[in-house]
């Protein structure tokens with residue numbers, strides 16, 4: 001049987017890596033992985049090749065390289081990395097390039113990793129949160145959501161795939177509980193009592209694999225995924241159980257969070273405020289039952305923590 005090739009952008013990263021590993025772990029599933037990377041010689045690219053992926057070099061900024069990398073594929077997973085450059089405009093150009101290449105190569109199914117354009121809920125005139133860079137509320141969300149239409153405009157068969165907060169941010173993004181001057185751990189979020197849809201980053205790719213496996217069913221649809229919807233207090237409780245140490249939930253205001261001063265603190269402060277203020281919508285768009293139907297191995301926060309507790313910094 002000829003396998004359907006999925007060209008996976010971001011294959012050396014969290015989302016694309018999860019998808020690549022999900023496909024490679026299911027050799028009878030009918031799909032094969034073409035892993036796209038700027039550097040086929042990186043350790044992560046070599047690890048994918050070792051697992052059985054075809055690794056090809058391509059750059060999201062170079063549409064010709066994408067056309068070559070997508071050629072002959074059945075589908076593509078398209079993801080951009082805002083945090084490498086902090087530019088919504090750059091992300092949008094990369095999305096245009098991927099849509100162009102998908103159209104050119106007549107792909108049958110694209111999964112576009114997007115997020116909400118929060119300005120549909122919080123227009124720029126709404127003063128509850130600051131406007132950033134003159135035209136965004138949550139730049140790393142808004143830029144993605146605003147460009148969804150390029151795939152539709154070009155007639156590319158696309159599933160719009162809404163992802164959730166990675167619990168892995170507690171390992172890689174400095175969001176782990178931190179020790180205060182009293183030596184005690186505190187877990188800080190500006191979401192009050194609202195529930196935060198979150199998931200293991202690896203499960204995003206596994207859910208994306210489920211989307212491809214559904215065939216045409218989810219083309220033209222926006223679907224969201226999450227592993228659990230938990231309040232900050234519930235996350236702190238789970239952390240206490242797994243770390244075996246008291247963790248206080250430090251519920252700060254979005255204003256305080258925006259003032260933390262690390263790169264992107266204002267963007268993330270607005271993002272958490274959006275999730276808090278439009279919580280019913282935001283959780284509703286990320287159904288746990290649907291996510292589990294795409295990925296029967298979907299992890300809970302407790303299970304993810306148990307498997308990863310040794311990797312969470314505890315200073």
Ligand SMILES: NC(=O)c1ccc[n+]([C@@H]2O[C@H](COP(=O)([O-])OP(=O)(O)OC[C@H]3O[C@@H](n4cnc5c(N)ncnc54)[C@H](OP(=O)(O)O)[C@@H]3O)[C@@H](O)[C@H]2O)c1
Nearest residue numbers: 010011012013014015037038059060080081082164165166
């Ligand atoms: N952190 C969260 O909680 C969270 C939640 C939801 C959504 N997101 C979104 O996730 C996105 C990042 O995805 P990720 O976490 O999977 O990324 P990641 O783990 O940081 O890895 C980035 C990936 O993007 C690839 N890449 C970056 N620029 C490229 C370019 N110009 N050409 C080709 N490949 C390029 C890299 O490939 P090479 O380096 O190998 O070329 C790498 O595979 C962000 O846009 C963020 O907004 C994050």
